[in-house]
Amino acid sequence: MFFLFSDMLLYTSKGVTATNQFKVHGQLPLHGMIVEESENEWSVPHCFTIYSAQRTIVVAASSKVEMGKWIEDLNFAIDMAKKSQEKSTVFIDSQLCDRSNRSSDEVSLEQESEDDMNSSRTSLDKQTHHRANTTMHVCWHRNTSVSMSDHCQAVENQLSGYLLRKFKNSNGWQKLWVVFTNFCLFFYKTHQDDFPLASLPLLGYTVSTPDESDGIHKEYVFKLQFKSHVYFFRAESEYTFERWMEVIKSAASTTGRMTLLIPKGGTGPMEINGNGI
Template identity: 45%
Template sequence: MVFDQAYWYLNIIPFGKTCYTNLFYNILICSDLTELWSATCGQQAMSAHELASKAASLALTQLRHVENHATLCQLQRDIIGYDKLLVAEREFIRLGCVYKHSSKGLQQTASVFLFSDLLLIASKSSSGHFRAHSVLPLHRLRLEPSDLPHSINVVDEESTVLISMSNDVEYSGWWESLSDSIEAAQDLRTLVDTQLTHIDNDTENTDVNTNVSTSNALSYVCWHRATSVTSDHLHLALRSQLSGYLLRKFKNSHGWQKLWVVFALYSLFFYKSWQDETPLASLPLLGYSVSAPSPTDGIEKDFVFKLQYKSHVYFFRADSNFTYNRWTEVLQTPMMQSRHNC
């Protein structure tokens, strides 16, 4: 139930981890050389500092490129009806769930995928994919406010698309992302292929469906929880990882289960032990909050933290105060707040 997201995460490890390691050590070297330079005013220390700074900057640039390419590859697997996402220089900006209004006034749930040069609007198909319905070049678009709450008119040369968001935070985030991306695209005016790919029903339900797993990929979680994520959030997600043994307890259960828990890409993956390759289950954390148990929860153990999304509640128990603080610190991210600014 987690393989698409786990595949995405594991795919970037060979090169992505190398970039992270190079960046980390270059930052340490820069810090040490700065102190040495300040103490000795040596020309060699200054030259070494400049070289390490350039290496760190290059590693960061390479890391962003790897993350963006991995994101485009994952989204191309998630989307059918448009097979031209993997284009050089294209950057992922934002994805999420919105409400699209038809010409007859009907409101339909839609997924919107924003890139540096185009806006793709899709619906969730019976196969679990997102089926593209329209691809709009950004340099031809402009935004207009709507009388409806949390709504934006996306105006093309030939049509207008009215979309609504679930709250003020989502509305502000989408308005800012769209405005900035449209402005940047108008300066570049990149040629965009907007032709949709024909997919018949048999192909949608068989051949394409064999490679999709819908439970954990961020695009599917955003769909079910009416939220969105940005490229900055994904960058943070890839840097925020933690693993270790925890005891897990459900809201209405009595016992605790010891599991090896991996936190990656804003999801918890549960294993029987650290040696297992396949997770038993997973928990996407978009929208979850992390806190200490309340008195009404009836938890009398030490080092316990609580994860909650609406009526879904989970308790996790660490083996020490240090481990407890480490987990709650890592889990306290903007992505997990119930009213985050995505």
């Protein structure tokens, strides 16, 4: 599984420990990195090559759209990392000129502040437990990627309101206060509750109107499905129905896995998912 950060690209695999963490197999700094499409070279659909100072890897996306998202995000991150480094170099040079004029007390205080920061960072590193339905775990289990544009859409598309929910094999409808945020539906008994009864990550789900075979003869109903998991939701009006369909479509995705094909100097092929951050 790939993780794209502001200064590096990590590739990992799912851990087998109780902490449910990911094991890092390699990290590629963005400085000096080059990304090129390479479908013609390798005769593999939707593949591209990542050149870094440490090694070269070839990855293949599940679709043309998926590949485009990764190449766009990688090139943007590479460009921003380059600009950030140039600004940092200028800033450091100016700081070195000013440092000779500082008193020893100022240096001492600066060192103390840095020690506090390191201590805080160590404390954060000890927090190893993660919720099982975080975006990265959902990306792994459902073989999906999340791009920067997906994150921007998620911020712009948030919604809450009462909906009637029905499971595939149930008869009755349950009225719930539903909150959609961060690619996930959260279900509450009422809008006054502090904690949700349950949550449903929507990455990988499809949203549509019910089929004739579903036997749903109600208005303003939409259907959520991922493999054999099926849910029906009924809105109170045409407007709220269309709004829920709109925001859920911004999170539901069928984009799939990334495959690491050729790690130079590596041990062979391996499969990983992609998560652009």
